[in-house]
Amino acid sequence: MKLLITAETYPPDVNGSAQFARRLAHGMLERGHEVHVAAPMPTSGPSRIMADRGVVEHRFRSHHAFTHPYFRICFPWEVAREVTRLFDELQPDVVHIQCHYILGRLVAREASRRGIRLIGTNHFIPENIEPFLPFPEWFIKGYRKVSWWDLGRVYGRCDVITAPTPLAVRTMVDNGVADRALAVSNGIDAGHYEAAEGEEIGRQDHPVVLFCGRLAVEKNVNELIEALALIPREKNVHAEIVGEGEQLDRLTALAHRLGVAERVHFLGFLTDEELRRAYLRADVFCQPGTAELQSLVTLEAMSASKPVVLANARALPHLADEGRNGYLFAPGNPGDLARKLQLVLDAPEEQRRAMGERSHQMVSQHSFARTLDRFESLYGGASR
Incomplete structure (x- = not known):
């Protein structure tokens, strides 16, 4: 299969979601699949294609989120056409998104529009982001509610939704996401x-x-x-x-x-x-x-x-x-x-x-x- 894995955070970022996405990409490559990754550029500059030991990385123009030490954001007006062009050129068999932010939602929308099988794995909870939001508590509470609503809307396009643990699945459901997610461990090479x-x-x-x-x-x-x-x-x-x-x-x-x-x-x-x-x-x-x-x-x-x-x-x-x-x-x-x-x-x-x-x-x-x-x-x- 030709796979497109989309990650809002990806190495050199150091966090569990980024590391899982890279391990998944290389694990699928070793099983004989053609693997492409869509992710933000780790530095400033135009979008570019990079290679990582057989995995093709499509890195999109991004900007540093000023309140976070390394997280980078893709602006939709800069990358939306590039996402469409990537689908035109790549024509993947399966798309697997790891987050519902800007790049994830653009890719999910494009996959859904073209009838491409779409898998969504959620690593997100608002508590991961809230410490970096310099706003009062009333705003944070509103952000939390809107974030879960938005996640449910984006992941509603997916053919299959997964999360790493039964608890993560239950957390999604408790916050209004449709009760159809599967628990699939991130896995480890013990x-x-x-x-x-x-x-x-x-x-x-x-x-x-x-x-x-x-x-x-x-x-x-x-x-x-x-x-x-x-x-x-x-x-x-x-x-x-x-x-x-x-x-x-x-x-x-x-x-x-x-x-x-x-x-x-x-x-x-x-x-x-x-x-x-x-x-x-x-x-x-x-x-x-x-x-x-x-x-x-x-x-x-x-x-x-x-x-x-x-x-x-x-x-x-x-x-x-x-x-x-x-x-x-x-x-x-x-x-x-x-x-x-x-x-x-x-x-x-x-x-x-x-x-x-x-x-x-x-x-x-x-x-x-x-x-x-x-x-x-x-x-x-x-x-x-």
Whole structure:
């Protein structure tokens, strides 16, 4: 099949939606399909075609969203004709949109008008965007309502709608989107995060709590730093924080103010291999975010056989088998987070190993091969 995957955010952007879209594109390419991606240009300048190891990227002229560190917006009056021309030239068999914003809606409208099979996957919740909107609360509430209405309108054109988890599906329905979406996991290649036989990981001589993700408001990394300050200093627990984002300066200042700066390590952006080794050397993985529709980084940590301590919010409770692979903590409560981290770190080595093994077992249902099978079936005409 000739596939056109459309993403409003795509690498070099670093977020779960962008990473999934690229993994999907390359996964389908490896299965023998011809894969094209429509996405905003990552920099200023005219639209252009780029190549990424066999995947053809159609990058459309875009502009920096001034309130967001990297998100870029395509103006419809600049790209609408280019979208039409792309369909004229490409004539795809299937179109798969990842968002309902400007590029997604233009592509969905064009696919619908031409009778091309249209799949829509939703990674969006308003909480991902709201921290970047400099408006009063009454406006934010209105934006939230309109956003869900708009999503339902755009995705109403789709032959099939999916979301990463049953919770994400229910969230859409609860906010007025038609009750016909399917839960299809973003998937993960669990074997990639396992230690190779005989591999030396180089573990630290102190306990390590790991966080990976954008340093954004909704990730609540401040709660991890505050929890670290509540753990007795003699336990010498360190936090490794992987990722970049607009909250870095604030989080660095917080670590200094709480007297734990020497035990909080901001590692920035890591390569895939560096990230894999960060998972493997950690003692426990922590995700304090409250706007996760699935949390690929948590699945990656679980693939590396790590216990987890997760916020009891959104999709995260589905990834914690309480007391068996980790614990949930009350969002906004660093004291509870500190207690749950200590439950893991103070447990005997054998118990921590068993918790990690349970994490690894739980990830099996999120195989990326199964995800590709599912979407390939939907592309081919399946409705369930």
